[in-house]
Amino acid sequence: MEKCLAYYRKKRRVYGVRNHVLIIPTTFCVNNVAYQIWSFFAEERWGDYEENRVVLALHDAGCCHVGFDREIAFRTFLGVASNPNVYGVLLVSLGCGQFCKPPLKPGEDKKTNLMNFKLYDRLVKRGVPVKWVNVQEVGFSRAVEIGVKHVEAMVKEARKLERTGCPLSKIVIGVGNGASDPTSGLFANPAVGYLVDYFIEKGGTVVFTQSTEVLGAEEYLFSKVKREKTRLKLKRLLETLIVFKEGLEEYLGISDPTPGNIESGISTLAEKSLGTVLKIGHSKDIEIKDVLSYAEKIPRNGGLYFMDGPGEDLLAITGMVAGGAQAVIFTTGLGTPIGSVVAPVIKVTANKETYTKLNEIIDVYIPVEKLFEESKSLQEIAIDVLWDYLLRVLSGEPVKAEKRGQMDFGVREYWMKM
Incomplete structure (x- = not known):
């Protein structure tokens, strides 16, 4: 049986051919915050070919989507963030957009908090390591500081993984x-x-x-x-x-x-x-x-x-x-x-x-x-x-x-x- 070498995600039961850490703004309003966080890791690489890195998904979406477009946008964010090639994700939130709902708090009603459009909790459910920072809550500069610390921790863990035989x-x-x-x-x-x-x-x-x-x-x-x-x-x-x-x-x-x-x-x-x-x-x-x-x-x-x-x-x-x-x-x-x-x-x-x-x-x-x-x-x-x-x-x-x-x-x- 021919195989390739890939990273096995035990909790998710999938193989990734890359081992990236992804930064994704939940709305375009915080693209620059996400970019500032990413810039700290722009030259960082790991893996046998230095093929793995911190990647940044800038976009012009995440707010004011109507009907079916809201579902498409959410499915796109969720799918890319949980792609097998992604080790972990930092969600950069403005705080008021369609997909900016904070993580569920203990005892919180999932239905009243729009569970279907909560990226953080859906990613957790899929077994993806995920962190969150809210710009309106902590401010621009503080959000960058928090984001950098979260990404540093995920990169440290991602570096520990090694490729194994993948059917x-x-x-x-x-x-x-x-x-x-x-x-x-x-x-x-x-x-x-x-x-x-x-x-x-x-x-x-x-x-x-x-x-x-x-x-x-x-x-x-x-x-x-x-x-x-x-x-x-x-x-x-x-x-x-x-x-x-x-x-x-x-x-x-x-x-x-x-x-x-x-x-x-x-x-x-x-x-x-x-x-x-x-x-x-x-x-x-x-x-x-x-x-x-x-x-x-x-x-x-x-x-x-x-x-x-x-x-x-x-x-x-x-x-x-x-x-x-x-x-x-x-x-x-x-x-x-x-x-x-x-x-x-x-x-x-x-x-x-x-x-x-x-x-x-x-x-x-x-x-x-x-x-x-x-x-x-x-x-x-x-x-x-x-x-x-x-x-x-x-x-x-x-x-x-x-x-x-x-x-x-x-x-x-x-x-x-x-």
């Missing part, structure tokens, strides 16, 4: 794409698809998202669905997307494919989608097990899952990571520096010019010339180039986004804030 059945990988060009659909996405098949055969779980970027390739998706319940969920989602997208484009114009996609040679969304879906695999024996809501917890039981999510790179990656993905494989034709605040994002391209120009931010080049020069199949090339590298990343080797300090995080919103 691939305990790993969830997300797959996505962005800044695509024709090489994405012709080579990079199909290559990742072969890796996905191989990873699932080894017992792993894979999730994909970016719902609008499957429109036009519905037939391929449905060919990978065997359960009637999953088929109905997928059908309803796609029908809703079509109505929503057509309604918006009537007023706002076409947003996908992007100007960069079109300039590179992709003519329509359907053409883009037909290449995009190839990254989810080629095996007829591997089915899409279920359709998940954005940032919904991903079952860790092997196989393939589809998560509803936007085409935008940042929110797509954040949704999968909030669902529990420990790593993401992301194809690009034109190039992007995108990363994640808590998970390694492996950037893959089949465009040699892009890889040469953007070598500082692209991790893997798919050498398509070997198709002709060495008569190798794309499947052989994909496994040769990607498999060993994936295992090294899962075992601690930093990707380029991590080396460059990318800590990307965003919160999806459907409606205006009130």
